[in-house]
Amino acid sequence: MFLNRLRREFPRSIRKYYTVNSNAVNKQQDVIAKDIQMQIKATGPITVAEYMKKVLIHPMGGYYMHKDVFGAGGDFVTSPELGQVFGEMVAVWLLNEWSKVGSPKPFQIVELGPGRGSLCQDVLRVFDHFGALKSASVSLVEMSPFLSDTQARRLCLNSNAIHDQQQPFYREGVTLQGAPIKWYRNIQDVPKMFTLLVAHEFFDALPIHKFQKTDKGFREILIDINREKDLEFRYIIARDETPASKLFADASDTREHIEVSPESLVLVKDLASRFEEDGGMGLIADYGHDGTGTDTFRAFKKHQLHDPLVDAGNADLTADVDFSALRKAATEEGKVLAFGPITQNKFLLNMGIEHRVKKLEENLDEEQKKILWSSFHMMTDQDKMGSRFKFLSLLPAVLDELLKKAPVAGFN
Template sequence: MLRTRTWLPLAKNLRFYYTVKTGQTTKDPHQVSKQIYSRIKATGPITVADYMKEVLISPTGGYYMHRDVFGESGDFITSPELNQMFGEMVAIWFLNEWSKVGSPKPLQIVELGPGRGTLSQDLLRIFDHFGALQSASLHLVEVSPVLSDIQAKRLCIQTENIVDPTSVIYRQGISHEGIPVKWYRQFDDVPDMFTLLVAHEFFDALPVHKYQKTDDGYREVLVDVDSNKEHSFRYVVARDETPTSKLFIKPTEKREHLEVSPESLILCKKISEKLEMNGGLALIADYGHSGTGTDTFRAFKKHKLHDPLVEPGTADLTADVDFNELKRCATEAGGVIAFGPITQRDFLLKMGIEHRYKALEANAKPEQLEGLKYGYRMMTDKDQMGERFKFLALVPSVLEKILEKYPVVGFH
């Protein structure tokens, strides 16, 4: 998501949402801050990765756990919410590549971190339009109770919560198109079958470790309490090497600052293994870099930059995705081949978004034109989302011969 951009009222013409009233995000807005403060006082400084986990997904006050964080009243806006063109291009990509391998069934569509369910909604609409939902199901990996409520209202005719503590599924329902929809808290629990997986703005929220180059080599940046102010925090540099700095920093590294997300690498490996064993396709879209990023850890609140260490739990924390590392991790075992990363602008234009835009423009009502143009420009302009966002595709290596003859659309 382009979190540095201000949400404009005109974009309201493009999407209409269910309103979920979450008035009190937590009983005490400083609860997360107090938890982290107490933890550090008891055990010493913590890694930025641990800080991110506590801030974002703490059950008692985590940022994602108790509020609707999207849209005008939230802290950022995502491409699928600007208008339906983004989701349509992603859906067409999946349909095209799926058809190359004979459209195998049963089929599961998987989305990691579905937000308000907008992208999944567009995927199901396009798949249904082309009669491609027979023997299909939708599987959503979501940790937030509030967001899963919003997703359920958007996507399903009816849903039910599953209270069985032994079940890996915590909610299930039937979509408006008539297919099963299931919710999981972790990717490991998603069934093994042919999978079309999309992760849009998911990896950027996974925890990162931060490192700084010193005269003694790379040292990890930690979060400590600020003794000058109650329940406030500051960065400190570890005196000695930490286990992760020994594991993840390469001897050839030259950057003054860098960030590593072990959780991202582990997850990317698991996705690759699922594709290799069961067949499927994956599309990862996020803002990031190709191994050149340095100090990108930041926070956003009400669409503006915010100090990550101030009022934790009230702002989104994020770091740019290292697509080079994702690609390396995905392909190192040899079972999967990767395409990209390419810019969002290149992907969308190659998928034909310009033609779709012109078709929508020709049929739009006068009051919709400004919003339509705004959304198109936000997604494709080089100084907006067009260059900052990258796309990476993963496919099983057994398809290599087919793809040599019929290259992966959007990436050539």
């Protein structure tokens, strides 16, 4: 229903690609490496999960905390930055599934890790176009002060930082469409109410533990000081079982190397409880695998692969998302139903992205058409983002009979 209306009615515009050049330069490039080195000297080798936390969200120089890392001038490009059509397909999915259950109000749109705010911007624009923002609020979960400021400038008529430590949010404002918006550091602080949730390229940055199979079973891979070069590090294999290997390494797993993200599993369980108790649904999009991945921990710097143990804090750290583990954790208590994962190619084509692109190009000049179709192919081609990225949806288990009659959009 909403997809057909979108094809007919939606404004014929296309976002111009741009890059924000940040003036926030990290003048203490070695602060993270020095901090990690001191910790290892004091307490011994650390887990990969501990290392990722330090590098990505360290308050003094964490990768995400003080600079713009997206776009041509950053270290990687995401689908929402390529053009408006990606966000439109996500918005139509949310509208479609929300309408199936009677469009309950009040409700909130929640995004985990909103980046520059491009995806949220497109989702809000589509919701506003269909008059669907009445009784709506927006909640963004964002750790980075720099990125929250970037998001606020893109999304808001006005916003203010909140310094009251008693408040669960640290920034609030009003979107361009008139909806109240707040920023939170943790999903646990987000209000309990009917929720339409999106997590795009969020889970890949959550900390992982790495385990290597040995003749004694799985042993955890740790990070130690590289004795040959100051402020650099090396991998070692723990001689004995660690708490993480006892809890998370499945001895029956046939892979030689496995990665587990406990924070991801806890988070999807929390989402499952939220959707069951207060209503809502979630769409998770990320690059990953369905339980077959092995050694995927890596870094990116200036769009190139980079050694994750070198130049800590100045390169993005990431690991493929284990969608099989997410699906199992979310559904094991029977609170939600999971659909997918399916490839980004299938999801976007099922949602009608090609029809939308053809509609958009009607009023574009030749150069704009080239940019539009180039973005389309980058997002959907199998040798680009089309197969690497996956989509997983979570909906309350109480909707089982309804969804048998009206299957989840995009996942048919």
